[in-house]
Structures are given as structure tokens and as C-alpha cells.
Amino acid sequence: MKKTPYLITSLIFVSLLAAGFVTNSGNNSTQQLPPKDKHPEVDWSIGCAECHEEMTPKVFQEWNESRHGQVNFGCYICHGDGQEVFYKKGKDEGCLGCHAAQEVNYKQLKVKSCFDCHNGHTLKFHNENK
Amino acid sequence: MSISRREFLKASALTAAAAAIGVEPLLNSKTLAAAAQEGVIWHKSVCRLCGAGCGVMLGVKDGKPFGVRGDKENTINAGILCVKAFYLHKMITAKNRLLYPMVRKDGKLVRASWDEAMNLVASRFKEILEKHGPDALAYYGSGQAQTEETYLANRLFKGFIGTNNVEGNPRLCMASAVGGYISSFGADEPIGTYDDIEHCELFLLVGTNTAEAHPVLYDRIVSRKKKHPSTKIVIIDPRKTPTNRIADLHLQVKPGYDLAIMHAIARILIKEGFTDEQFIKDSVVFSDGKDPISYDDYKTFLEKYTPEYAAEQAGINPSEIVQAARIFGQSPTAMTMWTMGVNQRVAGVFLNNLIHNIHLLTGKLGKPGSDSFSLTGQPNACGGVREGGGLCHLLPGHRSVENEQHRKEIAEIWMTTPEKIQPKPGKHTIAMFEGVANGDIKGLFVLCTNPAQSLPNLNKYLKGMSDVFLVITESFHPTETSKIADVVLPVAFWGEKEGVYGCSERRSQHLAKALKPMGEALWDGDVLIDLAKRMGYGAYFEHFKTPEDVWNEYLKTTKGKGLDLTGAPYERLKKVRGLRWPVPNVNHPGTGHRFTEGDPLFPKDKAGSRRMYFYAKPEGKAVIFARPDKGPEEPTSADYPIALTTGRILEQWHTMTMTGQVPELVRANPNPYVEINPDDAKAWGISSRDKVKLTTKRGSLTVEAKVIDRPRKGTIFLPWHWPESLTNILTIDAVDPGSKEPEYKVAACKVEKA
Numbered sequence: 001m002k003k004t005p006y007l008i009t010s011l012i013f014v015s016l017l018a019a020g021f022v023t024n025s026g027n028n029s030t031q032q033l034p035p036k037d038k039h040p041e042v043d044w045s046i047g048c049a050e051c052h053e054e055m056t057p058k059v060f061q062e063w064n065e066s067r068h069g070q071v072n073f074g075c076y077i078c079h080g081d082g083q084e085v086f087y088k089k090g091k092d093e094g095c096l097g098c099h100a101a102q103e104v105n106y107k108q109l110k111v112k113s114c115f116d117c118h119n120g121h122t123l124k125f126h127n128e129n130k
Numbered sequence: 131m132s133i134s135r136r137e138f139l140k141a142s143a144l145t146a147a148a149a150a151i152g153v154e155p156l157l158n159s160k161t162l163a164a165a166a167q168e169g170v171i172w173h174k175s176v177c178r179l180c181g182a183g184c185g186v187m188l189g190v191k192d193g194k195p196f197g198v199r200g201d202k203e204n205t206i207n208a209g210i211l212c213v214k215a216f217y218l219h220k221m222i223t224a225k226n227r228l229l230y231p232m233v234r235k236d237g238k239l240v241r242a243s244w245d246e247a248m249n250l251v252a253s254r255f256k257e258i259l260e261k262h263g264p265d266a267l268a269y270y271g272s273g274q275a276q277t278e279e280t281y282l283a284n285r286l287f288k289g290f291i292g293t294n295n296v297e298g299n300p301r302l303c304m305a306s307a308v309g310g311y312i313s314s315f316g317a318d319e320p321i322g323t324y325d326d327i328e329h330c331e332l333f334l335l336v337g338t339n340t341a342e343a344h345p346v347l348y349d350r351i352v353s354r355k356k357k358h359p360s361t362k363i364v365i366i367d368p369r370k371t372p373t374n375r376i377a378d379l380h381l382q383v384k385p386g387y388d389l390a391i392m393h394a395i396a397r398i399l400i401k402e403g404f405t406d407e408q409f410i411k412d413s414v415v416f417s418d419g420k421d422p423i424s425y426d427d428y429k430t431f432l433e434k435y436t437p438e439y440a441a442e443q444a445g446i447n448p449s450e451i452v453q454a455a456r457i458f459g460q461s462p463t464a465m466t467m468w469t470m471g472v473n474q475r476v477a478g479v480f481l482n483n484l485i486h487n488i489h490l491l492t493g494k495l496g497k498p499g500s501d502s503f504s505l506t507g508q509p510n511a512c513g514g515v516r517e518g519g520g521l522c523h524l525l526p527g528h529r530s531v532e533n534e535q536h537r538k539e540i541a542e543i544w545m546t547t548p549e550k551i552q553p554k555p556g557k558h559t560i561a562m563f564e565g566v567a568n569g570d571i572k573g574l575f576v577l578c579t580n581p582a583q584s585l586p587n588l589n590k591y592l593k594g595m596s597d598v599f600l601v602i603t604e605s606f607h608p609t610e611t612s613k614i615a616d617v618v619l620p621v622a623f624w625g626e627k628e629g630v631y632g633c634s635e636r637r638s639q640h641l642a643k644a645l646k647p648m649g650e651a652l653w654d655g656d657v658l659i660d661l662a663k664r665m666g667y668g669a670y671f672e673h674f675k676t677p678e679d680v681w682n683e684y685l686k687t688t689k690g691k692g693l694d695l696t697g698a699p700y701e702r703l704k705k706v707r708g709l710r711w712p713v714p715n716v717n718h719p720g721t722g723h724r725f726t727e728g729d730p731l732f733p734k735d736k737a738g739s740r741r742m743y744f745y746a747k748p749e750g751k752a753v754i755f756a757r758p759d760k761g762p763e764e765p766t767s768a769d770y771p772i773a774l775t776t777g778r779i780l781e782q783w784h785t786m787t788m789t790g791q792v793p794e795l796v797r798a799n800p801n802p803y804v805e806i807n808p809d810d811a812k813a814w815g816i817s818s819r820d821k822v823k824l825t826t827k828r829g830s831l832t833v834e835a836k837v838i839d840r841p842r843k844g845t846i847f848l849p850w851h852w853p854e855s856l857t858n859i860l861t862i863d864a865v866d867p868g869s870k871e872p873e874y875k876v877a878a879c880k881v882e883k884a
Contacts, residue, residue, distance in 0.1 A: 044797075044800065045800050045801055046800070047797065047798050047799045047800060048797050048798060049798065070352060070375060070376075071341070071345060071348065071349045071352060072213070072341060072342065072345065072372055072780050073213060074213055074780075074781065074798050075797075075798075076213075076794035076795065076797045076798055077213055077216060077794065080793075080794055081793035081794045081796065081797035082797060083793065083797075084793045085793060085794065093197070096199060097197070097198065097199045097200065097211055097216055098199070098200045098209055098210045098211050098216075099209065
């Protein structure tokens with residue numbers, strides 16, 4: 001595994017994550033890959049979680065301790081496989097693949113995205129733990 | 131109508147979201163609907179992967195799959211999907227979809243017309259039938275086939291061709307559970323339902339990696355524990371798995387040596403006063419497997435099974451067994467759940483019995499929160515194959531080929547003569563493929579399964595499968611089986627056909643047809659009907675115009691039986707999220723706990739004051755078995771000192787024909803690997819990503835090592851999904867003598883650095 005170039009690119013990648021929840025390949029096959037979303041070239045023979053556990057431990061830990069992590073809802077669900085499909089930011093349609101029942105709350109909250117409230121990989125509300 | 135830009139953007143976002151989830155737009159103005167979401171029609175269906183039975187809505191736009199979402203109306207999953215189901219729509223249009231028939235010419239599969247392919251199949255089958263008799267033909271089906279498909283195949287092969295060589299891959303995964311349920315309770319399938327999860331205070335998980343094999347049910351268990359933190363999770367398994375995240379206690383046993391533990395738990399339950407003596411008196415008898423024994427005889431039998439003895443057998447600490455028994459005894463409610471770790475064993479039926487024993491001793495059955503619950507691995511193993519009678523000894527509606535009355539009943543419905551149905555069981559799966567290997571079977575029809583990858587001890591069977599006249603209906607190509615077939619027939623995939631699936635909790639659910647089959651694919655049922663016609667049985671099959679016609683005939687076979695589905699015609703199934711049998715009429719809501727007062731078959735007059743009456747057993751009494759603590763067929767030895775166990779990972783399913791086509795799922799674990807305990811790895815000088823050679827008496831496989839604290843020391847774990855790395859070259863084909871299910875879970879192995 002070529003970790004040095006990976007480390008540099010992954011740092012860039014992590015900075016992109018700072019905005020919050022990254023991703024979604026989602027439940028909608030019509031989604032298109034935005035041209036600027038490109039995962040750094042890495043050793044693709046390693047699974048995403050296995051690599052990110054080492055290279056971006058904070059992100060991994062946040063996800064791992066979240067409800068998604070508890071039930072093993074993996075990186076690829078939101079981020080894509082990284083090669084054919086890669087998303088930096090989540091799309092609500094992906095969330096709604098499972099959380100369709102949350103639509104009512106979504107409407108009442110009058111926000112544009114799940115990620116306006118749910119924070120990054122922890123999936124907690126922004127104001128939690130503050 | 132005039133709205134500001136800000137209002138427009140907000141409304142657009144909401145409308146798009148609403149349309150995406152298949153609800154009415156939040157604003158009435160259709161002009162605000164996002165163009166991409168318009169015209170999407172959502173169809174009610176059921177996942178075609180594991181046996182949980184999750185509701186899935188399939189969105190279709192312009193005749194093409196648009197997406198999937200969990201069905202929030204379905205109480206099994208309440209809108210939640212696992213990672214595999216999340217990509218079902220991508221599987222429909224996978225690159226490996228088989229689009230046209232192929233026949234083998236000069237050693238190569240080449241494109242053919244349906245007419246050419248079916249004429250070849252019918253003529254070869256008729257030729258084999260005439261020259262060698264009906265038992266030279268065989269059918270091998272699937273727990274993924276719809277009930278209607280299995281019913282048609284069963285009808286054709288047993289009722290008209292005249293062979294009981296009818297099997298299906300549930301033999302490889304659930305047969306021991308069937309044997310356990312029938313011998314202990316008198317009838318197949320669980321007593322309770324998933325609803326018990328929300329009332330359960332102890333989950334005893336034996337040989338199940340629920341988090342990965344049944345993720346949505348695991349999610350329900352996680353939710354239960356989160357809401358009620360006092361809920362206990364006890365695991366008995368040779369391996370630490372992701373399920374361990376919620377475990378309170380883990381008995382990490384040697385593979386194949388857990389029967390004594392169940393006896394030791396039973397012994398402690400009796401000695402420490404945790405039994406329900408009134409329940410035992412009312413509803414239980416005892417047996418040594420051959421003859422009736424007394425309760426005292428049973429207690430004497432158990433004396434051998436001290437915690438120390440059982441712990442020595444299993445390689446664990448005796449205190450762990452005592453702790454597990456006390457948790458079970460003290461908990462007001464308990465559900466034991468299990469999967470292949472129990473069933474895929476030469477003592478699979480025995481172990482099922484021993485699990486039932488502890489529930490019968492404590493009366494933790496037939497009431498909310500308590501059950502002895504087998505989790506099924508395939509979406510319609512219960513519905514199509516177990517209930518539909520798609521195994522060599524069965525007839526539809528939990529009937530037996532050996533029972534003359536049963537043959538008469540089914541022959542009448544099938545419009546055949548009772549004499550046409552043989553009174554002797556056909557060849558069970560392993561015997562069937564031995565017949566293929568030795569030439570006894572000369573023509574084999576495979577439907578919706580991949581035995582050239584999934585059979586144990588593959589090297590023994592592959593040549594025979596290449597030599598036999600092999601016909602396969604498949605939605606994907608190539609698979610290991612389609613590659614060696616003589617005729618490959620393209621059939622409709624999930625979403626492209628309608629039918630019924632029956633999941634682990636006795637729930638039958640309708641799957642809608644939402645799409646036209648890709649290419650020249652046809653419904654499997656039409657292929658079977660066409661074969662019947664071409665073989666000369668058309669008069670007995672031409673009345674089947676639709677899957678509903680087939681279902682309606684099948685319902686006749688269930689009338690008045692324990693699995694009565696009379697109240698579940700298509701019309702009703704299309705409206706509801708499934709019905710749990712027995713459901714004897716269209717006004718009946720379905721049954722929660724069998725053998726109790728809520729069961730429409732519960733005989734109140736016979737039961738009197740008894741809480742449970744096992745009406746399929748003499749005197750309504752279930753059986754506690756004093757079974758020997760049989761170990762694995764192939765214990766470790768000096769030459770093969772390591773225990774090999776096999777299994778699944780979250781992101782892949784079976785032989786990867788579907789999930790292997792989804793890049794996101796492949797990303798999680800791109801390559802085949804074997805898990806090795808860190809202590810073993812250190813001793814053997816092996817690091818993660820080293821290539822290691824695994825050898826059993828049956829073959830060798832070189833694979834990448836993953837050093838991880840999951841398997842216990844002295845055990846390796848090998849997932850079986852990857853076709854380029856055939857795990858089943860190594861596995862043993864020894865079977866449970868009762869269920870005939872092979873022991874995939876234990877083999878003796880040696881490990882070398884490659």
C-alpha cells in the first residue's frame with residue numbers, strides 16, 4: 001500500500017469532510033457523478049473502512065460510534081465505491097432510502113437537507129454534545 | 131401564482147424529496163416537482179436476499195428501475211434497508227444480466243432461440259426418461275425461487291415425469307432446522323414471530339452472525355437493547371463478529387463442540403429451579419431419540435453434562451456456561467436465534483433439539499418475547515421449498531411422499547394419478563449430486579441457484595456436473611454453474627415478475643411485477659410450463675396463465691393444514707404487508723403464536739387449561755430430547771490441526787452473482803481472504819495480506835490472510851462468496867443423518883505460508 005501519497009491526498013479529502021456528511025450513492029440510480037468528485041488514487045485492493053480506520057481515524061471513529069457504524073452501514077453507502085462512483089457530499093435521496101418515515105419531521109423543520117441538522121459522520125444533531 | 135425565488139427553492143427541495151420517497155408532493159403545484167422525480171411509480175415488493183422478508187419499494191420511471199427505498203409500512207423493517215438491499219435496483223440492470231438463451235455447441239455456449247433451446251431440453255429429457263426411467267432426471271431448485279415457481283417444478287417432476295428427485299438449496303442451509311422443529315414440536319417453522327423481539331429480555335444467539343447475515347433483524351435487536359438497556363445478549367459462536375458489539379456474554383466455543391453446552395445449561399436450569407414444572411407436566415414428554423423416557427431419566431442423562439465437562443469439550447471457561455444458564459433462567463422472556471452455525475452440522479438436528487429443550491424446560495415459548503427462532507438464510511426457503519414441498523421427501527402443504535393419503539390428496543389437485551407420485555423419497559441434495567457424479571442422473575434442471583460454487587467438497591462433483599445434460603434458468607451469466615451448463619435459459623429477475631415469498635416468521639408476501647424482463651428473459655414459471663407442454667403434459671399445465679393461477683392452486687394444498695393460507699389470495703396479499711399463517715379465511719388477521727389460544731387450529735376442547743397444545747404431536751405434547759453430544763465429522767488432527775469454519779460477510783450474498791455486480795458493495799471487501807487469530811498468525815509467521823495456502827483432505831486454496839481477533843485461536847474463518855476463490859473445494863460433504871444437511875461449518879485444515 002502506497003501510504004505516503006495517500007496520506008497527502010487523504011488530508012485534502014478529510015478537509016472536504018469538515019463541511020459535514022459527505023456523500024451518498026443512494027437509492028437512486030439516476031444520480032450522476034459530479035466531475036470534481038474524485039477519490040485519491042489508492043490501493044483499491046483494500047476495503048474502505050479498513051484503510052480509513054488507519055488513515056482517517058477520527059472520521060472512522062465518528063462513524064463507527066454512530067448508529068450507522070453500529071449496524072455496519074458502511075462508507076460506500078454515502079460515498080460510493082470511490083472508483084466508479086464517488087460522492088463528497090450526501091444527497092437526501094440516499095438517506096430517504098431507509099428513512100422515508102422521517103419525511104414528516106423534515107417538512108416541519110423546514111430545512112433543505114438532512115445534513116442541515118445531522119452532523120457529519122456522527123449523524124448527531126449539530127447542537128448535541130456542545 | 132407568484133412565488134419568490136427563495137420560496138421556489140424551498141418548495142422544490144421539499145417536493146423532490148417527497149417525490150423521491152413516493153409520497154404526495156408537499157405542495158399541490160405539480161409545476162414545482164423536480165423533473166427527474168416525475169413519473170416515478172413505486173411498487174410494493176420484498177427483498178430477494180436473506181430470509182428476513184424486508185419490505186422494499188421499487189421505483190420505476192419510464193419502464194426502467196429508478197431506485198429502491200425501504201417500505202415504511204412493512205412492520206418487519208419499518209422502512210430500513212440493509213446495505214445489500216440498498217442496491218437491489220442496480221442488480222436489475224447489472225452488466226452480467228443474461229439476455230438470451232444459449233446452448234452448448236462444439237463445447238461452447240452460443241446464442242439460440244427459445245424454441246431451439248426448449249426443443250433441445252424437452253427432447254433430451256424425453257430421451258433420458260424413455261431410456262433410463264424417471265429417476266435419471268432431477269430438479270434442483272432454490273430458496274430464492276418464488277413459491278409459484280417451486281410449485282410448478284415440483285408438480286412437473288413429481289407428478290408427471292414421476293421422479294422424487296426434486297431438491298433445492300434450502301437442503302444446504304435450513305434442513306436441520308426443519309428436522310428440529312418437526313421432531314421437537316411436530317411441525318416446521320417457528321412458533322412466534324419477529325414481534326417477539328420487542329418484548330424480549332434475553333437474546334441467545336447461537337451460531338448466528340446476525341449483524342452481517344440478518345442486518346435488519348440485528349437492527350431491531352439493537353433498538354430493543356437501546357430502549358431497554360437491561361436486555362441481555364448472549365452469544366455462542368466460535369468467532370467474534372460484529373454482533374459482539376452488543377453482547378453481554380460470549381461463549382467462544384470450538385467449532386462443532388457446543389452440544390454439551392446446551393445440555394449443561396439445561397442441567398443448571400433444572401438444578402437451580404428455573405424450570406416451569408407445570409408447563410413441563412402439561413405440554414412436554416421426554417425421549418432418548420428412540421424410546422420415551424421419564425423426566426427423571428432425562429435428569430439422570432444430564433448428570434454427565436457438568437459445566438466443567440461441557441467447558442472442556444468446547445474449550446471455554448465453566449463459569450461462562452453457568453453465567454449463560456443463569457441469565458437464561460432469570461430472564462422473564464428469552465428468544466434463541468440461530469442460523470448456519472447450528473444447521474450446517476452433522477449434529478444439526480440434535481443441536482436444534484437441544485435449543486428447543488431449554489425453551490420447553492422453562493416454558494419460554496408461545497408468549498410475547500419468548501421463542502426458539504430459526505433465522506432463515508433465503509427469502510423463500512420457508513415459503514416455496516419448506517411449505518411448498520420442494521424437497522425429495524415432501525409434497526406441498528407439509529405433506530410427505532411416503533404417506534399414501536398425502537399422495538392421493540396432491541394427485542387430485544395436480545390432476546395426475548396417485549401412482550405417478552413415487553412413495554419413496556428421491557435423492558437428497560448430496561445424494562443427487564453423487565448421482566450426477568456417478569452417472570445415475572443423466573439430466574439435471576437447475577433453477578435460480580449456483581451449485582457449482584455452493585456444493586461442499588466441490589472437486590467431487592464438478593466433473594459430473596460438466597458431463598450430465600445440465601439445464602439452468604438464470605438471470606445472470608456467467609456463474610460457475612452456467613459456465614458448465616449445456617443449456618442456459620434467461621429468466622426474469624426481481625421486479626420483473628410477480629409472485630409470493632414466505633419469510634422466517636411464517637409471513638407470505640406478494641412481490642409486484644414492476645418491469646418488463648430484460649432482453650428475451652421469461653418468467654421461470656413460463657419456462658417450466660413450456661417444458662411440460664413440450665414433454666407431452668400440456669393438458670395438465672395449460673390452465674396456468676398467470677402466477678396467480680399457480681398460487682390459487684397451491685392454496686388448495688394448504689387448506690385445513692397447519693400452514694393454512696386459504697385467507698391469503700393475491701387480491702389480499704397485494705393490499706397488506708404479508709400474512710402469517712395459519713390464515714384460514716380472508717377475514718383472519720394471521721397468527722402470532724402457534725399452538726396457543728390465538729392459533730385458529732388450537733383445539734380448546736383438548737387443551738383444557740393448558741397454555742400450549744402442540745397439536746401436531748400425540749397428546750399435544752412437545753418432546754425434550756436426550757441427544758448425545760456429537761462432535762464434528764472431521765476433528766482436527768496432527769496432520770490437519772486447525773479448524774476451518776466458513777460463513778458470510780455483510781456486503782456480499784451467496785455466490786456474488788448479484789451483490790458482486792455492485793461496485794459499492796465490492797469496495798467494502800474487494801478480495802477473498804481468510805481470518806486468522808493474531809496468536810496463530812504470530813506463531814506461524816504470517817502477517818495480514820500474506821498469501822496463505824489452506825489445505826484439507828479434499829483440496830487446497832491460496833488466499834490472502836487477514837490477521838484479526840475474530841476467530842478463536844486454532845480456528846480460521848473463510849468467507850465463501852468469491853467465485854475466483856472456491857471455499858467449497860475445502861469443505862466436507864458429510865451430512866447430518868436426519869436432515870442430510872452438510873457440515874459446511876467445520877473441517878480440519880492446515881495452514882501454510884504460500
